[in-house]
Structure formats: structure tokens, C-alpha cells
Amino acid sequence: MKVVSENIAMAPLKPLSRAVTGAIRTNQKASVSTRSRSSVLTNAQIRPKRKADFSPVKENVKRSAMGDITNNKKFDDKKKATLKQPAKKTIVQVKTLPSVRTVLKPKQNENVLPPQAPCLNGVVTRAAVKNVTTGQTAVKPKEALKEISNPRIKTRLSNEFEKTEESLYSSALEELSSGAKAKTPPSDEKSPNLSVVSIVAQQLQNKLNLGIHEVPEGVPDFDKENWDDVHQVSHYAMDIFNYMKSREPQFEIADYMDRQVCLTSWMRSLLVDWMVEVQESFELNHETLYLGVKLVDFYLSRMTVGKETLQLVGAASMFIASKYDERIPPAINDFLYICDGAYTCRELVRMEINILKVCDFNLGIPISYRFLRRYARCAKITMPVLTLARFILEYSLMDYATVTVRDSKLASASLYLALKMKKISGWTTALEFYSGYKLEDFKEVVILLNDGLHKKPKSPLMTVRNKYSHKIFFEVAKIPLISNEELFV
Known part of the structure; x- marks a missing residue:
């Protein structure tokens, strides 16, 4: 416990001692984990290994990704027994599929499928050919009888989605004939959705002053100088920061310390100092630190917090910010460790959920x-x-x-x-x-x-x-x- 003011005790905000941070800065392997090193310490007495390292070795159970997912041994034995039995011969009655249309008489110049031709251009058709009589002829659609110009492209042979005269479905891989032309809407007509989108875009452009960036004389045009650099996003960098400035009123924080019965500004200063030390120890980005402090103030301005849970708010805020800004964020066990075991994993996750609900899951804070x-x-x-x-x-x-x-x-x-x-x-x-x-x-x-x-x-x-x-x-x-x-x- 650290005495933060006269006769006021606070939860341990700095369990991460100076000796530990000094060892971190001298590149010794006796500190907390970073993004580039594992979280296991060399001294097991200081910090034991994680539970995952002591988990029992699982049996080598192999299974198909789309097959059985029960992993039941009795079920596997029954399955093996059934596989040993010879398969029963079943007679399947051939039915006429929807893609085969029946006509009384073949029309002139109609592509008629011969009764002894089970395949078409090397592609086996799903429709079985029945015995053709004089009064009944099995005819395939014209699209299926076209010659395939590119052997790599296979025609869609699904009977449910193949385009026929009686069906409204069209194939996704259907090729347009050489004489067919795509229908284009007249130039006079305008889609109502397009007009709505244009109106909204115009309102947004007027509000954010998009595209109007006339650089005054004597001012270097930084975006134009780096126009070909994709990392500078010079084409719309000015628009991005104008948009960020327009979002600032949504995240304004009022004076909330008078409503916090158990907290003082000194306690908040201690918490922020501890968060800076966490950022330095874990080698986090500076954006993570600033976002974490912003989340703390945003949460305290709307919720009343006791001094025992103030450090939990700071740890959960840094945990959320690291997930948002870091390429490889620290594990949850690392944040529990830096809190010196003052909180459990359930408490940290519960506080993380509460902070996200208060900020309405909106982490794009300027x-x-x-x-x-x-x-x-x-x-x-x-x-x-x-x-x-x-x-x-x-x-x-x-x-x-x-x-x-x-x-x-x-x-x-x-x-x-x-x-x-x-x-x-x-x-x-x-x-x-x-x-x-x-x-x-x-x-x-x-x-x-x-x-x-x-x-x-x-x-x-x-x-x-x-x-x-x-x-x-x-x-x-x-x-x-x-x-x-x-x-x-």
C-alpha cells in the first residue's frame, strides 16, 4: 500500500519496482516480457511459468476438418466395425433432372444429345440419359452444348442454378456470346440511390472542407512534395486530420474530480506515472500510452470508481489500447503480473468490458x-x-x-x-x-x-x-x- 495523501491509502500503483525497470533498461532477462521476448522469467521463484506450460500432453488425435468432431473412442470403434462390413448394393432409380427438358418432337437444327454419348467435350454431365424413343427426346440446354474455348474454365453444371427457359436463375460463370451485348441504362436516367449518395458525399465534403487545400504563398506544400510516397498518404492526409479535429467534440472530458468521492488529482497523477512506466517496460508505442490515458479519463468522467479499483482501470485501459495500436500486444497475464497480483483475470476482463461499453466501443479517439x-x-x-x-x-x-x-x-x-x-x-x-x-x-x-x-x-x-x-x-x-x-x- 502506498500513502498518496494525508491519511489516505491507495492500491499499489507501482508494484513494478525501480530495480526491475533498471534491469530492463540494461537488457537483462529478468524482467517482464516484451513484444520481442517470451513472458517466462529465468527465475522461477520471482514469477512461475504460465499454466499453459504445465498443461498435460494431449493425445495425438487426428480428425478431418469437415468430418467427425466427437472424439469419442466408442464411436470410432463402431465406425471401424461398420467399415469392415461389405457395402450393400443398392439400385438407384434414375430420375430426370430439372436441367433436362422433355419435348414431344425435336425441332429442326436442335442439338440432340446422342443416347450413347455420356460426356460432352470431356466434361461428364450430371443428367443421366434415358432410353430415347421416337416420341421422347432428351435435349440439353444450348449453353451446355457450347464448345469450351478455354479448357481451364469449366462451365457450371449445377442443375439448380443453370439457366434454362423455364428457370429464372443464371449461372455465375456463364459466358456471353459474341453477338450478345450488355444492356446499359440510358444516360438520361439516374438511379435514386446514386443521387442520395452524391448528396451525402457533398454534405460531407462541405462539412470537412474536403479537397480545398490552397497552400498560401511562402508555405511549403508538404503533401505535394511527398505525393508519390504511399506511406505519407498525401492525397488525403489533410482531410484525415480535418476529420479528426471534427471528432474532438465527441470526446471532450468535463471536470469530473468533484464527483469522484474516493479519488484525488494526486491519485490520478500517480496512476499516469505508473502507466508511463508500463509503456516503457513493455516497449509499447506512444500512441498506446496516450489512448490508455484518454480511456481512463473518459471512464472516470462517467463512472464513480473507488481507490482500490483505480489501478485496475489503468491496466484495463492500457490492455485495450495495446490491442488497438500494437502489432503484437502483451498477453493478459503480463498485465496481471505488473499489478502485483492485486486483481484476477476475471476482474480485468470485466473491467475491460465495462470500459468498452462506456466508450461505446469507439476507440478512434483523436x-x-x-x-x-x-x-x-x-x-x-x-x-x-x-x-x-x-x-x-x-x-x-x-x-x-x-x-x-x-x-x-x-x-x-x-x-x-x-x-x-x-x-x-x-x-x-x-x-x-x-x-x-x-x-x-x-x-x-x-x-x-x-x-x-x-x-x-x-x-x-x-x-x-x-x-x-x-x-x-x-x-x-x-x-x-x-x-x-x-x-x-
């Missing part, structure tokens, strides 16, 4: 990290400046004051603050065009993020600072801060 990458890429920001903006944005996840701010504005404010801290430039016309925001639109958010950086760091919340103090991240956490007066000079 997150600030995606906006930040788009703005920095279009403005051709260098990697050290982008890493500093990522540090500011990730550090703001622990600040409860940023919950009510839209993600696109958070991304713009963090990038502007990074440019000012590096003393490079301000909010350029390129950033204004691609983000859709002017400096006055997120000026208050910049001050909010800068105030959060000036707060004295507390020892339980040092995961993000330690992460971005490494040389891999250009040690951006050690860059000197600036005052609010220097932000808009």
Missing part, C-alpha cells in the same frame, strides 16, 4: 500525439525540437488541468513552447496553416503547460523526467525553462 507528429512533419521541425515537444506533451498527461483541453490545441501549444525554449522561432505561417490555429487560440494552453514544467518535481512522479533525461532523447528534460513573459516576445 489523441494529441498524432497531431504533434503531423504539425512537426509539415513544418519540417528537427528531431531535438520534436523530442522536446514530446516531453512537454507527455509530462502534461499527469497534470489534471489539461484534461479538459482539446488534443489538437495541446499539440500546438507543446510545439510552440518547444520552439520558444530552443529559441528558434515562433508560430510560423506554415504551422498556422497545417494546424488551423492562430497563436491567440491556444495562448492560455501554452501558459498552462509552462506552469506545469515550473512546478517542483516530486519523487513519485519522476518517470517521465528520467525517461527524457537519457541521451537517446537528447536529454531534453535538462533544457533550461523560460518564464511566461518570454513566451510571447
Whole structure:
């Protein structure tokens, strides 16, 4: 148990000790599993093997995919006994199939099937030929008597779906004759469904401003420069982010901490710090972390949660986010392990179902990290400046004051603050065009993020600072801060 405030105890939010994470960072094989390694630890005393490793060896029971699925030994014995008995000879009465039409007299120039010809062009027909008399002639349809130009293409011989004069069904592999032409609707007539689709498409285009991207003078056209790069999706990248910005009002989060009787903003900060450590230990994508934190706030804004289940909400949110964003998400046993056995598998699955129901199974939530990458890429920001903006944005996840701010504005404010801290430039016309925001639109958010950086760091919340103090991240956490007066000079 960790004391999170005065006389308030909370469920263990950080069972993953610093020693374990240090061993992970030094590439030792005594930590939790990652996407590239198995989940079994070398020390069985720390973490036993999974139940699947101790499962008994199954008998080598072979069965057909479409055959018997009972796996009953008695049934197999009876089946073998019946197979040994000689098969009884049965006489099947031949019936005239629907594809054979009966006429009284053969017409002139009619293709008549000879009585001694059981096959046609090497293709055996299903219809059995009866004894032909003078008053009754068995005639096959004209489509079945055509010569096959391509021997690889087989004609459909199903009697139920073969096209005849008496049937309305047509064969899926029917070939059009050389003289037949497909019927085309007149150019004057318009389908009513097509008109409805065009109206809806026009409304969507007007709403999202699709296809109208006139780049102002002096602004580099990033999408046009990467037009042939399929990974940049430059043809509709602008439309994608316009659509994401239009979806932000659906996921706005109100101030919910007053309705949470058992929770405080400090408890939420501890939970987010623990989630950052989980993301670093499992080597997850940053999008997974941001989506997990968003799911936590979205769930807490609509449901009342006790302090004993707060960590369960965080673990289930990261579990859902990893399934959505990761190529190989961690197993459920890994999330149970990082919770130090505080919850069972049933409890984690039940919480996962509850979170998905609350968010209505809608996981396409716009997150600030995606906006930040788009703005920095279009403005051709260098990697050290982008890493500093990522540090500011990730550090703001622990600040409860940023919950009510839209993600696109958070991304713009963090990038502007990074440019000012590096003393490079301000909010350029390129950033204004691609983000859709002017400096006055997120000026208050910049001050909010800068105030959060000036707060004295507390020892339980040092995961993000330690992460971005490494040389891999250009040690951006050690860059000197600036005052609010220097932000808009």
C-alpha cells in the first residue's frame, strides 16, 4: 500500500519496482516480457511459468476438418466395425433432372444429345440419359452444348442454378456470346440511390472542407512534395486530420474530480506515472500510452470508481489500447503480473468490458500525439525540437488541468513552447496553416503547460523526467525553462 495523501491509502500503483525497470533498461532477462521476448522469467521463484506450460500432453488425435468432431473412442470403434462390413448394393432409380427438358418432337437444327454419348467435350454431365424413343427426346440446354474455348474454365453444371427457359436463375460463370451485348441504362436516367449518395458525399465534403487545400504563398506544400510516397498518404492526409479535429467534440472530458468521492488529482497523477512506466517496460508505442490515458479519463468522467479499483482501470485501459495500436500486444497475464497480483483475470476482463461499453466501443479517439507528429512533419521541425515537444506533451498527461483541453490545441501549444525554449522561432505561417490555429487560440494552453514544467518535481512522479533525461532523447528534460513573459516576445 502506498500513502498518496494525508491519511489516505491507495492500491499499489507501482508494484513494478525501480530495480526491475533498471534491469530492463540494461537488457537483462529478468524482467517482464516484451513484444520481442517470451513472458517466462529465468527465475522461477520471482514469477512461475504460465499454466499453459504445465498443461498435460494431449493425445495425438487426428480428425478431418469437415468430418467427425466427437472424439469419442466408442464411436470410432463402431465406425471401424461398420467399415469392415461389405457395402450393400443398392439400385438407384434414375430420375430426370430439372436441367433436362422433355419435348414431344425435336425441332429442326436442335442439338440432340446422342443416347450413347455420356460426356460432352470431356466434361461428364450430371443428367443421366434415358432410353430415347421416337416420341421422347432428351435435349440439353444450348449453353451446355457450347464448345469450351478455354479448357481451364469449366462451365457450371449445377442443375439448380443453370439457366434454362423455364428457370429464372443464371449461372455465375456463364459466358456471353459474341453477338450478345450488355444492356446499359440510358444516360438520361439516374438511379435514386446514386443521387442520395452524391448528396451525402457533398454534405460531407462541405462539412470537412474536403479537397480545398490552397497552400498560401511562402508555405511549403508538404503533401505535394511527398505525393508519390504511399506511406505519407498525401492525397488525403489533410482531410484525415480535418476529420479528426471534427471528432474532438465527441470526446471532450468535463471536470469530473468533484464527483469522484474516493479519488484525488494526486491519485490520478500517480496512476499516469505508473502507466508511463508500463509503456516503457513493455516497449509499447506512444500512441498506446496516450489512448490508455484518454480511456481512463473518459471512464472516470462517467463512472464513480473507488481507490482500490483505480489501478485496475489503468491496466484495463492500457490492455485495450495495446490491442488497438500494437502489432503484437502483451498477453493478459503480463498485465496481471505488473499489478502485483492485486486483481484476477476475471476482474480485468470485466473491467475491460465495462470500459468498452462506456466508450461505446469507439476507440478512434483523436489523441494529441498524432497531431504533434503531423504539425512537426509539415513544418519540417528537427528531431531535438520534436523530442522536446514530446516531453512537454507527455509530462502534461499527469497534470489534471489539461484534461479538459482539446488534443489538437495541446499539440500546438507543446510545439510552440518547444520552439520558444530552443529559441528558434515562433508560430510560423506554415504551422498556422497545417494546424488551423492562430497563436491567440491556444495562448492560455501554452501558459498552462509552462506552469506545469515550473512546478517542483516530486519523487513519485519522476518517470517521465528520467525517461527524457537519457541521451537517446537528447536529454531534453535538462533544457533550461523560460518564464511566461518570454513566451510571447
